[in-house]
Amino acid sequence: MTDARLAIIVLAAGQGTRMKSSLPKLLHPLAGVPIVSHVLATARALDAAHVITVVRHERDLLAAVVAQDLPESTIIDQDEIPGTGRAVEQAVAALPAGWDGDVLVINGDVPLLNASTLASFIASHRTGAAAGTVLSAYPDDATGYGRIIRSVEGVFDRIVEQKDATDAELAVTEINAGVYLFGLAELRKQLAQLTTANAQGEKYLTDVIELLRRAGSEVSAVPVADAWIVAGINDRAQLGDTAQKLNALIVRGWQLAGVTVQDPATTWIDLKAVLAADVTLLPGTQIEGATVVATGAIVGPDTTLRDCEIGEGARVNRTDATLAVIEAGASVGPFSYLRPNTVLGADGKIGAFVETKNAQIGAGSKVPHLSYVGDATVGVESNIGAGTIFANYDGVAKHHSAIGSHVRTGSHNVFVAPITIGDGAYTGAGTVVRKNVPAGALAINVAPQRNMDGWVETNRAGTAAATAAAASSTTETGE
Structure with a gap:
């Protein structure tokens, strides 16, 4: 049944330069379908009232896949202002006037993220009092991920992107999995406060969490059971790792x-x-x-x-x-x-x-x-x-x-x-x-066979074949 109070935003505007490929990152195949198709299938399984996919680089190629895999999705083109915060800002503006509910934000490069995990995440948010909830994880290697910063009491405070993190913050092993859930009204209010005053010069969606905290709202970070579920793909090595994990899951499913x-x-x-x-x-x-x-x-x-x-x-x-x-x-x-x-x-x-x-x-x-x-x-x-x-x-x-x-x-x-x-x-x-x-x-059209006796000894004299033929002839005649 359709969740009338849920909207999903799929972020698919990134360039994916670390793939070093002419093919957009999200269109690289994984188990026979593009990376983004896995995410779109998960979005479809949640049966949200609205789905919005944000594209930019190679937009026509991506839009064609979205239209095929999730035709009910609205496709939005991100403008020149960079960052995930700007992408979500544009997507929120495309929601129907008068609609209210929860907005789930997921990245298009997390193909192992499944509907069951997201359903539990949504339920956790809705049973709590948080204005914003983030999915977190504890991977073996946190390199490249934003860090979940908590107080000494363990209360979630903010997200710090790796390029903006101090040495102490880089030592944190809990990472931002890039999955967010916000109430629409609070999200709209805080998106309007975002700036590009950071190392990347982008509007970070992660800053919404800190803005909510400053406004006195509660925020929550919910760890996922297995870090591989939220593993993103940024380069060919991560694509290979994810392919192996996904294939192992597929093979085991068929074995069972x-x-x-x-x-x-x-x-x-x-x-x-x-x-x-x-x-x-x-x-x-x-x-x-x-x-x-x-x-x-x-x-x-x-x-x-x-x-x-x-x-x-x-x-x-x-x-x-x-x-x-x-x-x-x-x-x-x-x-x-x-x-x-x-x-x-x-x-x-x-x-x-x-x-x-x-x-x-x-x-x-x-x-x-x-x-x-x-x-x-x-x-x-x-x-x-x-x-x-x-x-x-x-x-x-x-x-x-x-x-x-x-x-x-x-x-x-x-x-x-x-x-x-x-x-x-x-x-x-x-x-x-x-x-x-x-x-x-x-x-049958093969010509009758003709044997030219002595041809080798005459035309190939001195060869091993001629010597063998001569010896054979001597044996046959008894000389």
Whole structure:
């Protein structure tokens, strides 16, 4: 049910320079979705009356993600005045006239922050008498965070940003987690008092806490149970740390749902993936995007699946696949490369060192070894011989090959598209098929073998091959 007295402000205007990237920090992927998408999902789960997202740098890119993930959010562009205080000031001004309630402020770079933690935080604020409440934490390393300053009696007094902190304040291990909850009326009043008189020349939202204290209002700092929940991302190292933590949570969730993960440390699963009970993931497996894996399937080792569908009981071994469908009981690998729009029918096989692209391979059909199958359809129960190439490109356009059902093709064939091979047809080893093959026919165009006796001894005299040939000839004649 919608919390009619709650508004959420998501701060997404930071430049993220420490990422050293042309891509905005909040759009870097984490478990298959942008960092900010995790925060937007949490905001949606709280079902607030109003959500406002503040953007600035690369605003169009960020706004597009916000519009997709949380379309009910109002998007505000931060102006030239820097700082989180200014961002919140602009967001508050965008709230509907006449609305009153609590304003929750969260940063867009805290992807592990969950709705359960925030719900408890909101409840703590509402059951107390504080005009403003801050979420705090005790991380192993407080570097980079604002410090929670308390009196000798332990009463929360203010927040000091690291660049403005004294040595004594830097020694404090309780940090500001960047999550705030204020009553709207008090927040509006104190935002109007903010200045840029600090080391950064910014309007700090943290100064609102001290202003509330000076005005005689009560403020509160509520520690979170686990510091990792509020870990922010400012650089690639923190992105890597957060990715590992999030992946461990995702993997454990699937383990508890009945998925066997042999080596959690080397198995990566994206947030949108769906795995059935009794799936087995072997070491080195990456399940990316919206991949779906049905019950009984075994994936890995050393396999990457991107937006694939894996059928019940299928086996995928040492394979890289994108936008592919592998139906029930089928087998793929090892060392297979499945490109988009590959479909392998039930109980079919794509074997070692096979590449496929835009290929529909029917139930029970097999491409066992060393082949390229592109822009093709293969019927049911056909066998494509080793070393077969579907020559689909003429230098200008791609062409289609249609292979029927119950076809048997010889090793080292080339199918020059466009080509059709009818049901039940055979092709001989080494055949280059340039014309359609009727159903039930045998196609063969290899020239008769011609043996030129004595050629090596005549044309390669003095070589080891010539010596061996001469010795063999002597043995055969009995001389």
